[in-house]
Amino acid sequence: MTDDTNDANDTVSLKDVTKRFGAVRAVDGLSLGIPAGRTVALLGPNGAGKSTTIALLLGLLTPDSGTVRVLGGTPEDAVRSGRLAAMPQEGGLVSRTTVRELVGFVSGTYRAPLPLREVLSIAGLEGLADRRLERLSGGQAQRVRFALALAGDPELILLDEPTAALDVRARREFWESMRAFTARGRTILFSTHYLEEADEYADRIVVVDKGRIVADGTSGEIKRLVALSTVSVTAGEDGVFLERLPGVVSVEIRGERAHLRTRDADATVVALAAAGGVRDLEVVPAALEDAFLALTGQAGQTERATEASEVQV
Amino acid sequence: MFGYIRLEVTRILRDPGYVIMGFAMPVTMYLVFTNLGVAGDDRVWAALYMMVNMAAFGAIGSAFNNGAGIAEDRTAGWLRQLRTTPLAPVRVVAGKAATGVLMVLPAITGACLSAALLNGVRLEVWQWISIVLLLWVGSLPFTLLGMALGYLFSGQTAAVFTIAANMTMAIVGGLWLPTEGFPSWLRVVAQWTPSFGYADLPRKVAFGETPGAGTALILTGWLVVFGILAVYGYRRAGRVR
Numbered sequence: 001m002t003d004d005t006n007d008a009n010d011t012v013s014l015k016d017v018t019k020r021f022g023a024v025r026a027v028d029g030l031s032l033g034i035p036a037g038r039t040v041a042l043l044g045p046n047g048a049g050k051s052t053t054i055a056l057l058l059g060l061l062t063p064d065s066g067t068v069r070v071l072g073g074t075p076e077d078a079v080r081s082g083r084l085a086a087m088p089q090e091g092g093l094v095s096r097t098t099v100r101e102l103v104g105f106v107s108g109t110y111r112a113p114l115p116l117r118e119v120l121s122i123a124g125l126e127g128l129a130d131r132r133l134e135r136l137s138g139g140q141a142q143r144v145r146f147a148l149a150l151a152g153d154p155e156l157i158l159l160d161e162p163t164a165a166l167d168v169r170a171r172r173e174f175w176e177s178m179r180a181f182t183a184r185g186r187t188i189l190f191s192t193h194y195l196e197e198a199d200e201y202a203d204r205i206v207v208v209d210k211g212r213i214v215a216d217g218t219s220g221e222i223k224r225l226v227a228l229s230t231v232s233v234t235a236g237e238d239g240v241f242l243e244r245l246p247g248v249v250s251v252e253i254r255g256e257r258a259h260l261r262t263r264d265a266d267a268t269v270v271a272l273a274a275a276g277g278v279r280d281l282e283v284v285p286a287a288l289e290d291a292f293l294a295l296t297g298q299a300g301q302t303e304r305a306t307e308a309s310e311v312q313v
Numbered sequence: 314m315f316g317y318i319r320l321e322v323t324r325i326l327r328d329p330g331y332v333i334m335g336f337a338m339p340v341t342m343y344l345v346f347t348n349l350g351v352a353g354d355d356r357v358w359a360a361l362y363m364m365v366n367m368a369a370f371g372a373i374g375s376a377f378n379n380g381a382g383i384a385e386d387r388t389a390g391w392l393r394q395l396r397t398t399p400l401a402p403v404r405v406v407a408g409k410a411a412t413g414v415l416m417v418l419p420a421i422t423g424a425c426l427s428a429a430l431l432n433g434v435r436l437e438v439w440q441w442i443s444i445v446l447l448l449w450v451g452s453l454p455f456t457l458l459g460m461a462l463g464y465l466f467s468g469q470t471a472a473v474f475t476i477a478a479n480m481t482m483a484i485v486g487g488l489w490l491p492t493e494g495f496p497s498w499l500r501v502v503a504q505w506t507p508s509f510g511y512a513d514l515p516r517k518v519a520f521g522e523t524p525g526a527g528t529a530l531i532l533t534g535w536l537v538v539f540g541i542l543a544v545y546g547y548r549r550a551g552r553v554r
Contacts, residue, residue: 058397082399091390096327101320108316109398148394 009072011036011156011187012057017066019052019211026052027063028211034189034204036155039182041202042191045296049211050191051089054160057189058086071156078156082110086158087149090165093133093141100129103147110152122180123147124173139170143177150181157181159190163197175201195288209296222295223286229265232257232282233272245271317400317408318415324382325416331378334479335416339371340423347432361436361519362491364428365444369512370488371420372452377475379413380459384471387463387550406460406547413456414449421448440518447515447524451532454507455482457539464546482508504528507535 012034019027027049034040042050055061056068059075070078078084094102103120107113120126123143128136136144142165149157162178163171171194178201182188192198198205199219207215207222215222228249235242235258243251247264262268265283272278325331346367347360386392395405425445428434436444462474483489485499486508492500503509510532517524 060393060396079397080399080401086397088390088394088397092394094324094386094389094391096324097320101323105316105320106398109400111399152399 009036010034010069011038011071012189013067013069014053014056015067015069017053017056017063017068019049019056019061019063025211027056029066030208030211030213031066032206032213032216034187036187037185038203039188039190039201040204040206041198042189042208043193043195043198043205043292044191044208045193048208048296050193050208051160052211053208054086054158054189054191057158058084082112082152083155084158085149085152085154085156087145087160087162089160089162092145092148093136095132095134097133098130099125099133099136099144099147102133102144103151106148107151112153113151114153116151119147119151122150122177124177138165139167139173142166142170142174146174146177153184154186156187156189159188161191161193163192163194171197195292199288207292207295214295215291219288223288223291225291225295228261228263228290229286230282230284231260231262231265231268231272232280232284233260233277234258234279236277241275242272242277245275314400314404314408314411317395317405318411321379321382321409321412322415325379325412328378328382331375331416335371335375335378336419336423339367339374339420340427342370343367343424343427344431360428360432360434362516364424364432364434365448365516365519366488366512368421368424368448369451369508369515370483371424372417372448373455373482373488373508373511374479375416375420376413376452376455377459377462377479379409379416379456380461380463381471381475383409383460383463384466384468388468392550409460410456413459414453417449417452417456421445436519440521443518444515447518448511451511451514454532454536454539455511457536457543458507461539461542461546464543464550482506485509486512488512505531507532507539510535 010033012032014030014032017027017030018025030049030053042053044050052061056063057070057075059068059079068075071083075084099120100116103125104116107116107119113119114122120129123146125140125143125147128140131140133141133144142162146159146162149159163174166174175197178188190202202219204217205215205219205222206213215225217225234256235253242248242258242260245260245262246267247262248260248268249263250261252259252261260268265285269278269281269283272281343363346363347356351359383392392405396402422445425441458478459475462471462478465471466474485503486506487495487503488508492503492509495503510528513528514524514532
């Protein structure tokens with residue numbers, strides 16, 4: 001399932017890329033290919049190497065080893081030709097300038113920018129065009145960063161934690177703006193540590209941890225890979241057989257209910273039915289969050305915490 | 314690049330620090346120095362002498378202000394943002410230098426206009442043109458030093474160094490008080506400073522003397538030194554970022 005195969009035509013292509021900061025390997029042998037027209041999420045906890053990967057793709061950092069290709073050339077060429085643009089996580093907005101002046105200036109550095117009116121409209125900034133940048137709220141400032149990234153109508157846009165500083169409502173508004181842009185068939189790579197965001201807005205999720213890709217696929221594929229579904233039944237007096245059912249990893253009994261955590265819900269249910277144990281059956285599919293925690297090795301703490309309440313049968 | 318210069322000029326003109334240091338203060342100081350407590354022949358002499366000195370002082374302040382802004386821009390992530398636009402880094406540096414060169418003009422014209430309109434200074438047209446040109450072209454080393462400080466130091470530190478450099482240039486270079494009153498050892502030091510040479514060349518023109526080739530050479534030397542420092546600062550800033 002891990003899609004390591006790099007195609008020469010890929011919009012983004014990283015091959016065995018490593019970047020160290022002192023003793024820390026921020027990016028550790030990362031290979032990734034992204035074809036045109038996709039919206040891909042780079043999902044990982046803080047410090048996973050997401051921002052470093054984006055800085056490498058922008059040519060702001062050079063890799064210690066490996067190759068970085070963007071739109072068939074170097075990141076610098078892609079930036080200079082205006083085919084690649086990015087939205088930084090923070091900063092980048094100067095004081096004593098209005099929204100219109102700043103967006104207009106950045107537009108002017110591109111050969112074939114989108115009309116200014118359209119940029120402001122997509123980013124939802126029409127009413128704020130003459131406002132000074134230092135007087136914007138966090139959400140408004142983020143929309144300006146987005147406007148700067150799309151001003152030149154780039155083929156590929158990199159967004160580094162675009163909604164990290166936003167509340168739920170501002171986040172939804174941001175993604176509505178983004179949809180207006182993806183509708184144009186552009187390629188988007190965004191980093192995030194919000195699972196729902198990756199789940200909801202990306203066609204493909206690349207899970208990174210400690211500078212490496214730990215999973216790569218659609219949200220459903222990743223869930224199936226590692227996450228556990230929960231099968232719940234009303235248990236009889238003898239619950240011992242439950243933990244021997246195929247796929248079952250652990251059994252938790254709360255009152256009358258037995259909750260079976262399983263790798264393969266189908267097999268567990270079939271076996272449960274064969275054993276005549278189906279009573280008030282409930283199946284809860286795997287959550288991406290569980291998959292994420294399992295993949296990034298953060299599950300340890302959570303599991304230990306729940307262990308105490310688990311009844312061993 | 315012109316779009317970049319226009320943006321930077323707009324930003325600086327909206328900066329109260331610039332308006333005070335780069336225009337209001339030198340012009341006010343000029344009018345105060347030349348109209349309060351100065352009498353007779355001294356007054357005519359001071360009106361011309363201090364015109365050049367305060368124009369130079371204001372121009373240096375403006376050039377430094379432009380450079381110190383780079384430290385602020387770095388902290389704000391603005392330079393990084395610029396690197397993700399098609400604008401080549403070398404154009405950003407050239408644009409910032411061009412901005413510095415433009416921003417010295419209000420101080421120079423402010424001092425000269427105050428002299429002509431308020432203090433009755435009368436000079437030949439060629440003298441006016443030479444003085445303004447020398448003050449303008451001669452400000453380049455200070456623009457480069459300001460940029461070097463902006464690249465080498467972060468926000469607060471850059472501001473402190475800029476003020477220190479500005480004061481040193483003004484005092485030791487004899488912009489506030491003529492070097493004639495200095496102790497002899499300090500007068501020797503003064504003659505080697507960039508600010509003394511910068512003001513001395515147009516001052517000679519103002520008083521109908523020939524500017525010294527040695528003075529011009531010293532100022533050119535500083536231009537090279539500050540240019541190298543600015544390039545070094547730019548490279549170092551790019552490395553550590």
